[in-house]
Amino acid sequence: MANDQIELIPVREDFVPKDVYLSEKFARLEKEYLWPKVWQVVCREEEIPRVGDYVTYEVLDESFVIVRTDAETIKAYHNVCQHRGRRLVEGCGRKARLRCRFHGWTWNLDGSLAEVLDRSDWDGCEDMSDADLALKEPLIDFWQGFVFINMDSNAEPLEKYLDPVPSYCDGFEFSKMRFHWSKSVRLPCNWKVALEAFNEGYHVAATHPQLLDTVGDDRTVSFAFNKHGMFGYFEGTRPLGTPSPRTGKPVPDDIRPGLIQYIDQIDKTLNAIITHRDAAASRRLMTDASADDDPMELLGKLAGFMQEAAVADGAGWPDMSFEDVYKAGTDWHVFPNFVFLPYPDGALFYRSRPDGDNPDSCIYDIWALARFAPGAEPELKHEKFYGKDDWREQDNFGLILTQDFQNMHNVQRGMKSSGFSGARTNPKQEKVLSNFHKVLIENYLNGEASK
The missing domain is CATH 2.102.10.10 (Rieske [2Fe-2S] iron-sulphur domain)
Incomplete structure (x- = not known):
């Protein structure tokens, strides 16, 4: 079956050829050699x-x-x-x-x-x-x-397939979380375009500029772990709650208001990862912490306030140190189509799937999980937005997700230009993306087709 191999410009850390998103042949090979072989x-x-x-x-x-x-x-x-x-x-x-x-x-x-x-x-x-x-x-x-x-x-056992994701993330106790909300949407792009929009933090500055005043240093570092990947904020020069260096604004003497503002923004415009309980607990910074506290000390106190609120609410809290949470990073990609952003009190999960045989469309599932006291979980409702333009409605998804969806639509359209040959992936901040395509092509598509 060697004739089924894909003739593409090779994937590099700084390049992914556009045909992986657009080619009907590529989609057929995924159908035959990827989806039947993966967890x-x-x-x-x-x-x-x-x-x-x-x-x-x-x-x-x-x-x-x-x-x-x-x-x-x-x-x-x-x-x-x-x-x-x-x-x-x-x-x-x-x-x-x-x-x-x-x-x-x-x-x-x-x-x-x-x-x-x-x-x-x-x-x-x-x-x-x-x-x-x-x-x-x-x-x-x-x-x-x-x-x-x-x-x-x-297939290899799931435990082996997932390695090393559990060693970093089991401490969050996702098994003890429950659905906060669940939404599925049909997006006008390839399933990989949708997946990758949440696979890197390099886009935050341009796509979510409303976060720059409080996000701190928004430069990320990404890592490949076998077929999986992760990115996080590991080399920042400014802490959360301060303006990004890109803004040109100085670090304020008191970062407590910025921390509270950031938590509020995530709660109100994403309604995931950070819970309403966390947002309320963050206000204790103004009364139970000092402007003179070291930024890392403030972050530790903030986590402590959130933990106390969750425990008092009967929702519990994982046995994770600040270092454990930091080491786990911000965002994980589990090959091939599962992405999640973990936090002790909540987490956001994405699942991307082809929409039939059409490489220009996909089904994107979004699950917000959170900790609840037993019996206090909201009624589970899977909302589906499969209409042609449902993805455009901010009321359905909030500001942050709607901003991301706009990118996906325009990326799929733009890649069809004769003036575009492939994605110039950032070797430091988007390594997860290039690694994903390298594994997809070499281990599954060409690897299986050549047998």
């Missing part, structure tokens, strides 16, 4: 708390049903009737059995065959045992409350 996040365990609860997950032509079969067990099946190929279920819900509406073939929650209408009509036919007709299962595994599947029966 993909399909849902959260709390989405299916009761026996019989199920959700569906779709990527390209594949559909899966993920169902809780008993109090301790979640299973995944290819969402297809073994008789004539009709999909068994749509969306999410609760079933005692999985029954095809076409001819009534039925399966138990454990995937075993329950009923075939007029089964005796197949007497003497081959491959008609209960085992032959059981629902087909992808691999399934779990990490921090997330459910993963892999269509490749020979």
Whole structure:
């Protein structure tokens, strides 16, 4: 199958060829050699708390049903009737059995065959045992409350696949977080364009200028970890709560108001990572901290105020030191299509998927998780904005996300110019992007196509 290999200008740390986002051939190779071979996040365990609860997950032509079969067990099946190929279920819900509406073939929650209408009509036919007709299962595994599947029966274990992400991020205890909100949107761009918009912090200065007065030094450093990647603010000369050096503004004598303003901005314009509880707790800086405190001491006190508020609220707090949180960075990319921004009291997760075979469209899922006292979680509602222009509405997504969506739309359009050959990725701040494409092409597309 060597003829299927992709002839592209090689990916470098400072260059990604544009065809990886635009080429229909590239999208076909992803469909054949990437998506069937990787671990993909399909849902959260709390989405299916009761026996019989199920959700569906779709990527390209594949559909899966993920169902809780008993109090301790979640299973995944290819969402297809073994008789004539009709999909068994749509969306999410609760079933005692999985029954095809076409001819009534039925399966138990454990995937075993329950009923075939007029089964005796197949007497003497081959491959008609209960085992032959059981629902087909992808691999399934779990990490921090997330459910993963892999269509490749020979795939490496999820624990090995994720390495080293858990060693940096398990301390946040995502498994103890619950949905604050969940939104999905159809975006007019390739799934990788959407994913990469949240894979680097280099864009903040131009895309989110409203943050520059309080974000501190907004220069980031990015790192590749095997197939995954991370970036963070590790070399800053100014602390959070102060103006970016790009503004030309001096560091104020008292950074407490800037810290409070930054927390408020994230809370009000993103409504994720930082919780309303954190925003309220930040105001203690003006009464329980001093303008003379060292900036790192102020950040430590701010984290302490947030922790006290969460514990008093019954939501708990992870056993992480300030150094642990710092080391974990700001943003992680789990290959191929999962990105998250972690924080002790909340976290924001992104999942990007192709929208059918169209390389100019994708489905983008956004999950805001937070800590809640048991029983205080809001009712889970998955909002879907799949209309042509739904992504344009700031009321649906808030200022920060809407600013990002504008970039995605215009990047996809702009890359089609004959005057553009490829992305000139920043070797220091966008290394996660170039590493992603290098792994995608060399390890999956050309690597698999050449076998």
